[in-house]
Amino acid sequence: MPDRTDRRIGRRGWLRGAAALAAGAPFASAPFATLRAEEPPIRVGFPVPVTGPYATEAADQVRAAQLAIAEFNESGGMGGRRAELLVRDDKLDPGEAATRAIELIEKDRVDFIVGSLSASVQLAVNTVTKQRGILYNSISQSDQIVSSPDWGPTSFHEAMTPHMTATAVGRYAFGKFGKRIAYVAADYAYGHEMVAGFRAVGAGIGAEELAEIKMPIGTRDFSPLMPRLEALRPDILFLCNFGRDQQVFVKQAQESGLKRMTHIVAPILLQTARIAGGAQAFEGVLGGTSYYWGIERDVASAKAFNDRFRKAYDGRLPSDYGALGYSGVRSVLSAAVKAGSTATEKVASALAGMKYDFYKGPQYYRACDHQSVQSVFIIESKANGRVPEDVFNVLETVPGQEDLLKTCAQEGLG
Amino acid sequence: MAGLSLDLLALQIFTGLALGAVYVLLATGMSLIFGMLTVVNFAHGAFFALGAYVGALVLAMGGNFWLALFCVPVATGIAGMAVEWGLVRHLYGRGIDDPLLLTFGLSYVLVEMIRIVAGTQGLPFDTPDALAKAVDIGIGYFPLYRLFVIAVTAAILLALWLFLERTRIGLIIRAGARDPEIMRVLGVDTGRIWRLVFGLGTAIAGLAGLLAAPLQGVSPEMGNAILADAFVVTVVGGMGSLAGAIVAGLVVGVIVSLTALFAPEAGDVAIFALMAVVLLIRPQGFFGRAGLMS
Numbered sequence: 001m002p003d004r005t006d007r008r009i010g011r012r013g014w015l016r017g018a019a020a021l022a023a024g025a026p027f028a029s030a031p032f033a034t035l036r037a038e039e040p041p042i043r044v045g046f047p048v049p050v051t052g053p054y055a056t057e058a059a060d061q062v063r064a065a066q067l068a069i070a071e072f073n074e075s076g077g078m079g080g081r082r083a084e085l086l087v088r089d090d091k092l093d094p095g096e097a098a099t100r101a102i103e104l105i106e107k108d109r110v111d112f113i114v115g116s117l118s119a120s121v122q123l124a125v126n127t128v129t130k131q132r133g134i135l136y137n138s139i140s141q142s143d144q145i146v147s148s149p150d151w152g153p154t155s156f157h158e159a160m161t162p163h164m165t166a167t168a169v170g171r172y173a174f175g176k177f178g179k180r181i182a183y184v185a186a187d188y189a190y191g192h193e194m195v196a197g198f199r200a201v202g203a204g205i206g207a208e209e210l211a212e213i214k215m216p217i218g219t220r221d222f223s224p225l226m227p228r229l230e231a232l233r234p235d236i237l238f239l240c241n242f243g244r245d246q247q248v249f250v251k252q253a254q255e256s257g258l259k260r261m262t263h264i265v266a267p268i269l270l271q272t273a274r275i276a277g278g279a280q281a282f283e284g285v286l287g288g289t290s291y292y293w294g295i296e297r298d299v300a301s302a303k304a305f306n307d308r309f310r311k312a313y314d315g316r317l318p319s320d321y322g323a324l325g326y327s328g329v330r331s332v333l334s335a336a337v338k339a340g341s342t343a344t345e346k347v348a349s350a351l352a353g354m355k356y357d358f359y360k361g362p363q364y365y366r367a368c369d370h371q372s373v374q375s376v377f378i379i380e381s382k383a384n385g386r387v388p389e390d391v392f393n394v395l396e397t398v399p400g401q402e403d404l405l406k407t408c409a410q411e412g413l414g
Numbered sequence: 415m416a417g418l419s420l421d422l423l424a425l426q427i428f429t430g431l432a433l434g435a436v437y438v439l440l441a442t443g444m445s446l447i448f449g450m451l452t453v454v455n456f457a458h459g460a461f462f463a464l465g466a467y468v469g470a471l472v473l474a475m476g477g478n479f480w481l482a483l484f485c486v487p488v489a490t491g492i493a494g495m496a497v498e499w500g501l502v503r504h505l506y507g508r509g510i511d512d513p514l515l516l517t518f519g520l521s522y523v524l525v526e527m528i529r530i531v532a533g534t535q536g537l538p539f540d541t542p543d544a545l546a547k548a549v550d551i552g553i554g555y556f557p558l559y560r561l562f563v564i565a566v567t568a569a570i571l572l573a574l575w576l577f578l579e580r581t582r583i584g585l586i587i588r589a590g591a592r593d594p595e596i597m598r599v600l601g602v603d604t605g606r607i608w609r610l611v612f613g614l615g616t617a618i619a620g621l622a623g624l625l626a627a628p629l630q631g632v633s634p635e636m637g638n639a640i641l642a643d644a645f646v647v648t649v650v651g652g653m654g655s656l657a658g659a660i661v662a663g664l665v666v667g668v669i670v671s672l673t674a675l676f677a678p679e680a681g682d683v684a685i686f687a688l689m690a691v692v693l694l695i696r697p698q699g700f701f702g703r704a705g706l707m708s
Contacts, residue, residue, distance in 0.1 A: 053635070056535040187679050215674075216682040220630050220639055221433055224674030227425040227554060244536070248630045255541055255557040255629070257548035277631055278538025280546075 042083040042342055044069070044329055045104035045113040047125060049092035053243060054117050056272050060322030061139065062087050063313055065114065068329040071308070078337050085329070086110060092117065094124035101128040111342040114158075114328040116140050117321065119189040126155050135344050135351075137332050139324035141165065141268070143193045146369040148412030154344060156351060156370040158328040160290050162190065164404040165267045166197025168376035169288040170238075172396060177263045178235025179207045184225065184249065186241035187214040194240035194267045210234050215241070222249045226256040239266045239285075246270070247277035250285050259284055271319040274381055274391045282381035282391075289377050291323040291360050292392050305359040317389040327358045331365075331372075363400060368408035374400040425554040426675050427668055432560040434667020435567040436626050440640060441647040441659035442571065443618035449654030450591045450611045452510060453502060457517040458619050458644065459637025460524035465490045465620025466627040466636060467528055470537045479542035482624055483566075490620025495613035502612065503605060521637075528634045536633035545628075563625050570618065571660065587611060646689045652702020661700055 046065055048058040065085055073082045086108055090097035097116065104110045105128070112135045116122035119142040126145055129136035130152035137156040144150045146157050181202060185191030195212060202209065210232045213225055229237065237258075239249060246266060253259045269287035296303040305326065309318045318326070335351035336342050355364040363374040379392040398404070408414045440462060447455045468489045472482040497520065505512045540546070541559050548555040578584040590597045590607050597604050623637065630636065647666050651658025666685050673684040692699060 213678045215678050218639060219681060223433060223560070224426065224429050224671035225678070227422055227429060228675060230555065231422055244633060251631060252629065255546065255548070255559055257555050257557070272535060276536040276538060278540060280540045281538065281631070
């Protein structure tokens with residue numbers, strides 16, 4: 001049933017996407033006049049799930065990506081060539097995403113593709129871009145995209161991997177709360193990869209695993225898990241699910257009293273899910289994130305990015321996954337400028353090993369697997385603050401180092 | 415499984431009964447509409463979501479949960495009656511497919527309207543303070559709010575039974591379901607009766623949505639998944655049977671709960687497996703009349 005819903009609302013999503021594009025238009029149109037009109041623009045395809053359960057996050061990705069395009073054009077583009085963003089709705093469906101990617105490449109003649117908001121969707125896009133020799137920068141989590149056999153010379157990964165997220169969050173949690181642990185995981189790639197990541201950390205310190213409970217994605221009532229989890233009383237409950245599933249679980253952990261007996265730690269705490277779930281439900285929950293706007297107090301590039309975002313979008317602040325849309329597009333365009341070309345091989349070799357600091361402090365693409373090495377932030381939900389996005393405290397910044405990542409040999413790329 | 419005690423099992427079953435309460439409410443409204451009007455209401459999940467959003471609106475306007483408990487069924491009941499008057503009644507007597515397709519389309523329209531008005535992201539919905547704690551029920555701690563949901567469900571069912579069995583309007587409704595023609599001959603405005611029944615069904619759906627809101631938050635799609643579950647309950651219990659909706663709702667709740675304990679990965683499949691088995695052995699469901707759909 002949900003699938004059909006997603007399909008039917010396609011048109012509405014398009015309108016929303018179009019509105020988002022229109023919002024970015026003022027940036028794009030002004031510098032256009034000053035640029036050489038005969039040059040074809042650099043086209044960046046941007047397939048994201050504009051409709052469906054992650055529509056809110058996807059809309060923010062589009063906003064942030066538009067900002068990167070606008071900045072690029074304002075700064076004169078690449079020797080006068082401006083850039084444009086082609087937003088497509090992948091409907092969170094791998095088949096749909098592959099179709100959109102093929103159209104973007106063959107019909108729209110895009111130079112690069114950036115996007116996606118799910119592990120399986122990005123792998124579908126990656127298969128298409130790899131075959132056709134188009135550079136793809138993925139902005140959602142996956143271990144597989146930087147591992148053999150999925151990885152290819154045109155595959156780049158701006159988002160964190162589940163392994164590095166779980167390693168950073170796991171080290172923090174094990175150090176603080178204890179060694180008796182239980183997992184509740186969504187029964188698909190994301191959940192499995194996160195559990196594997198925590199397990200790797202736990203194995204090193206002799207953690208005791210009490211239970212691993214895999215639940216179907218889209219579960220709306222977790223209350224049947226509570227009696228068992230309460231009986232087990234783990235020191236840490238790693239909650240490896242995402243979006244609304246996560247929101248519903250923490251709400252029900254609150255009402256059942258489970259929260260008083262254990263520490264709930266999520267590998268990824270989404271800003272949007274926390275806002276929709278409310279402060280009461282998320283009280284005391286901690287987790288990791290690739291970005292929280294609140295780091296602007298300490299990180300200059302975050303301040304600059306937030307300010308531009310605020311200015312462009314009515315005082316709004318970017319979300320974690322939204323911000324990835326910005327850095328994903330900006331890094332590819334920067335590499336094109338560096339390479340002085342949009343040819344795939346030249347841009348890929350400029351991007352591999354590239355060091356940059358666009359919005360969250362220093363990052364670089366590891367040369368051997370094209371994974372962006374970056375800091376992971378440990379955050380905790382707090383009471384609602386001054387603005388709607390003021391929902392987390394940053395507890396710790398885990399600096400981006402390669403010991404958070406699998407080695408390229410472990411990924412089968414050595 | 416390690417650590418499986420009798421208390422845990424008892425608590426698990428009790429959790430399932432609480433889970434079943436929401437199914438019972440939703441399936442009751444659906445069964446009521448089908449039993450009386452032979453309309454399969456696919457928009458039932460949308461009214462469920464609508465109820466939760468009306469509740470959120472009441473709270474946002476400074477009201478409290480108890481006020482919402484009154485306003486929501488009134489609002490979704492009126493909305494349901496408007497839908498019956500404007501759309502559904504024109505299709506009476508045209509077979510079972512036409513109203514089914516109509517309400518199917520309507521569910522998209524309603525959910526989309528919710529998205530346009532209230533956004534795609536969903537809204538937080540806190541448990542009312544007085545009920546936001548867990549209490550010891552002898553076999554373990556249990557959320558007070560879920561006990562409250564069971565109590566409200568029982569009260570609604572009792573009220574509905576009294577209404578249908580002990581009041582004059584209830585008598586007319588039951589007679590109308592059996593032989594509408596005679597009722598018209600006797601001078602009863604059956605159109606108004608059907609409108610009332612449809613509104614009653616959607617009012618209960620809206621109330622179920624409000625009761626579910628503190629359990630899972632509010633989102634435009636919240637009715638979609640639960641609609642499928644409610645259909646399973648309705649079919650297993652027997653289309654149009656209120657007793658069937660109650661028994662099947664509780665059975666499905668307990669099955670979901672026990673599946674989560676012993677084989678959580680199979681959570682999606684378990685209730686559909688139950689439905690398949692019931693349909694094979696008893697095609698009309700627990701309490702259904704054979705041939706009602708034909």
